[in-house]
Ligand SMILES: Cc1cc2ncn([C@H]3O[C@H](COP(=O)(O)O)[C@@H](O)[C@H]3O)c2cc1C
């Protein structure tokens with residue numbers, strides 16, 4: 439399934455992009471006046487293979503949840519149980535991601551790919567957040583001691599993400615948004631950014647939920663120790679995900695690949711998402727054509743990853759939460775970029791004089 443998905447990911451459609459550029463030049467506004475939105479609209483036309491591309495709706499957030507053996511190294515002040523407890527909160531509609539999803543009109547799907555303690559499930563409702571139980575392992579192994587995952591486990595997580603993308607698109611989603619929950623998951627995210635980005639762990643590691651100075655120094659050394667132990671090869675993305683990644687990171691890489699293969703845009707959230715996006719791009723370089731960077735997370739690794747991916751984030755508000763919150767805030771910007779191609783009059787049609 440991974441191989442067929444990778445094989446289905448192709449380049450952007452040049453004629454559709456040329457048509458979008460031409461249309462942007464004829465709309466009743468000075469050329470270039472919509473800044474980054476214009477290039478985004480062109481890219482989404484290239485992804486869809488048609489101009490104008492479909493409006494990116496309805497929107498679906500997929501929150502992949504997992505726990506981390508590296509938690510034992512004291513890289514976060516939060517207890518591991520918070521991952522499962524927050525799943526309960528997501529399903530009850532009480533987290534920040536739920537508030538922003540309601541505002542944006544997006545559905546929320548929580549996918550347990552690797553939570554250590556069984557998630558507290560909320561009463562099933564016909565509408566509202568949904569839980570997909572796809573647990574591969576009750577948390578990863580400690581990457582400073584051994585590989586976090588076997589290659590088979592990493593592959594199973596990637597394929598779960600591909601499957602979730604396909605299910606959401608089959609159910610009608612016009613855009614997918616990445617979300618994550620996993621206490622400790624900024625540590626493997628930093629390791630992935632350092633491995634794929636070829637930067638020193640000190641450049642890729644941030645303070646996550648807000649760790650103090652001694653914990654931050656330890657966190658950098660933990661990332662350094664894991665990379666020294668495994669020496670992951672960036673040309674072998676499954677190997678990188680298995681040795682120093684996490685189940686939610688691997689599943690997010692799969693979600694991105696699944697969206698790219700179906701030529702549906704995927705709006706990336708913070709550092710966990712962009713670390714997974716580096717893995718997706720290593721599997722299939724053309725997958726970057728489907729990626730839209732929602733925001734610039736305050737985590738330094740996010741900036742390193744965005745630069746590597748060649749993506750400019752739509753918003754930059756100093757957010758460092760995850761869950762999909764930054765992607766949701768950026769959604770109206772993406773929709774606006776496409777709506778312009780559908781609804782704005784041309785100089786000809788509106789009888790407006792050109793310069
Ligand atoms: C209550 C709470 C809600 C969250 N929602 C997202 N995260 C975010 O913080 C965690 C990563 O940070 P670190 O690597 O420092 O543990 C992840 O669960 C991420 O989704 C949360 C964290 C907490 C504590």
Ligand SMILES: O=C(O)c1cccnc1
Nearest residue numbers: 646708709735758759760
């Ligand atoms: O950028 C993120 O997604 C992020 C940052 C800090 C903690 N959790 C997530």
